[in-house]
Amino acid sequence: MMKMLSRPAAAAALAATLLMGAILPAAHAATRSLTYAMYGDIKDWDPAIAFSLEVVMLVNVYEPLLWYNPPGSERRFTPALATDWSSSDDGKTWTFNLRRGVTFHDGTPFNAAAAKACLERTMKMKKGAYYIWDAVTSIDAPDDHTLVIHTSRPAPIDLIASSQYGAYMYSPTAAEKGTEWFNEGHDAGTGPYHVRRWDKGQQVVLEKYNDYWGSWKDDQFDRVFLKVATENATQIQMLESGEADFISLVPADAMKRLDSEEGITAQLLPSWKNSQFLINVRKPPTDNLEFRQALVHAWDYSTVVKDIYAGSAVSARGIVPATMWGHDPNIKTPDFDLEKAKRLIEESGVPEDQRKITMAYISTSEEYKNSALLFQQNLKRIGVDVELKPGPWGAIWDRAKHLDTAPNLQSMTWWPTYPTPSDWLIGLFRTEDPTVFNLSHYSNPEFDKAVNEGVRLEGIDRDAAIKQYDKAQQILMHDAPAIFYADLKTRMARRSDIEGFEPNPAYNAVFFYRLRRTH
């Protein structure tokens, strides 16, 4: 070893290596490429299972029968693999006419038999978001281009078919190779891009699918790099240098600065994510209605969204985001009124020495932390002690599920799998046993009835369904099983020379096929 070290040649060789490195060969090919910085790697490649940040890849590689249009669009849906569709009067039979001349990336033709096989596989696997289909009893393929879905109860199959998870069509031939095959980084979609390669922990490369039914124009992107960059400082540097065209991790306080930089656009996009603190209705002292109502009035709504969320949220008006259909417009954000809160606490009859609550939230979130600290200060002024219990999601979720370890307040951010208000009402507040996400441990037969009735009506009479959902939302405002405080916006920053970007809160992703670079 020493001999090697004492020779200058070795050192020179090393120096040469480093020098070579310094002459950065960008190796830019003549293809049109786009780079999107992801905060983590793809985990589940099987479209029947994927239920997380995979959506970034999914919407570009796969297609559902229908796409849901952003609120305010002329029509609710854009035809994807179905060109038109209809439902029976009882909402239990849905007929889709399928698009012709479509092939999966493996060459298998897309037809009714393929769609049937694919949906049946998704339902049978019982993984991911399969349960959106749980009303389905059978699927028929009377001819190559007609798919008929039968349900046990009226169900909004058009909405379900546009879900951002669990509704993508994939090649049944490819799927026979199993989940392991997908998890090696393979895809089997019909979308405009196919997965060219996957370098674990580094990048996913999407490449245009030449036989895409939507055809290609010259100025669209041939390649899209989904680069893994876990730290927001890294993502910002990549955007500033032009290495990345889109970044997904933008701290609230960096928005203004980035937007003022030449060549960068930082935008707040509409989203259907919202944040609340769920209040445990079975654990003292929050099992007391007046006490819970007091907490609702002790929350400083405007300071939280203006200062803590730095404008990237608006005060919530109930559990359903205000931009989602079915939101009850009569519901307002409660007042922040400490006098009123104090009065309610006195009226609650909770003895002074028991006015103590615990508050759990995800420790990595600055927003949760600062909101909780502010709340703690305000409650102190009216004689309520708050013990903060931050932790990783897995740990706090586990504790919150069981009454003996559950906190009084639990942070929760929710978004819909497919665009329906029932996602929040069922997921968070309908009676549940065992507890999964109803971490308020809330159970109210009247509320359950309104929700179930709304779900039944959604597939046949939307207006009637909305009435039931309105009722359910009003019950929640009275029962106070949560502090509904923020409708979130998605923070996104991109290079300004990218055009064609249309945000859609129904999908937490960017549709690369629609983008172009201006010169």
Place this chain on the structure above:
Amino acid sequence: MVVGILLGVLAITFFLSRVLPGSPVEMMLGAKPTAAQIEAARHELGLDQSLPEQFVLYVADALHGDLGTSLRTRQPVARDLVQRATATMELVTLAMVLAVVIGVPLGVTSAVRRGSWRDHGARVFSIAGMALPVFLIGMLLQMLFYGALGWLPLQGRIDGNVLLDHAFPNVTGFYLVDTALAGDWTAFASAAAHLALPVATLTLAALATVTRIARNMMVEALGEDFVRTAQAYGLPATTIHYRYALKATLIPMLTVIGLTYGYLLGGSVVVEYVFDWPGLGSYVVGALINNDFPAVMGVTLLLATMYLLVNLVVDLLYYAVDPRLRSS
């Protein structure tokens, strides 16, 4: 004994990781699982069995070379580890070599010219390297060489386009070696460029230790009789210092280098995080945060094995460099 140590390490990790709060189930499942899915996942993971039963099952599988499937990456842990370990080893080995190549002469010079400006300079340098947090060094280098100068890449192991247009076969897992074997110098240059900043960061961190040890050992060696004898014979100073005195410091140096290398293999977490380096460090952090038991166990097993191996190699090198050990 090696087996005993490994079993002990496994047992400690196994039980520790399971008393930590949280459960791996939500990692396995998607964002919004149902109660039935959670139950099925618990069963699949064997979490419905007692801890000792789970441990016995794990060890039995591990003996057959099956380390399970990572809940976070959905890949077999063994395959993940091989890919991650080579990435880390490439980084750490280069950094270690550089730290030795720079640190040893620096230490020798300091020792020879004790109290001179060079000695003080080297000391300030090495203390700074030790005192500055690694992430800070890394980010400063990023801001300078990527942000301000645009000379070097920011993160990752290689340029994404290069992987597509200059695909090279995966032979050793070391990109520098694989690209050189393939004779693809564009890919080689890209891999080298991506290595530069993380290697520099790690080198600075390891340099401090190496320099200080080299200096202290040399100071000791220079006071020995044989050095005075050599000086009396009128041998050139360089020969005395590098040929004879340095040789006497090899044993403790090897120990320190071996330990530092072993430590860096598991301790390059911060550098890997800052540079999005797809190595063991970033893997184990993700695994720990997400209660990814199989991955945590696998990494522990691998690191413990590698640490033992490094120690073994160091012991063997003692024989190689010290004739006294050989003759006895």
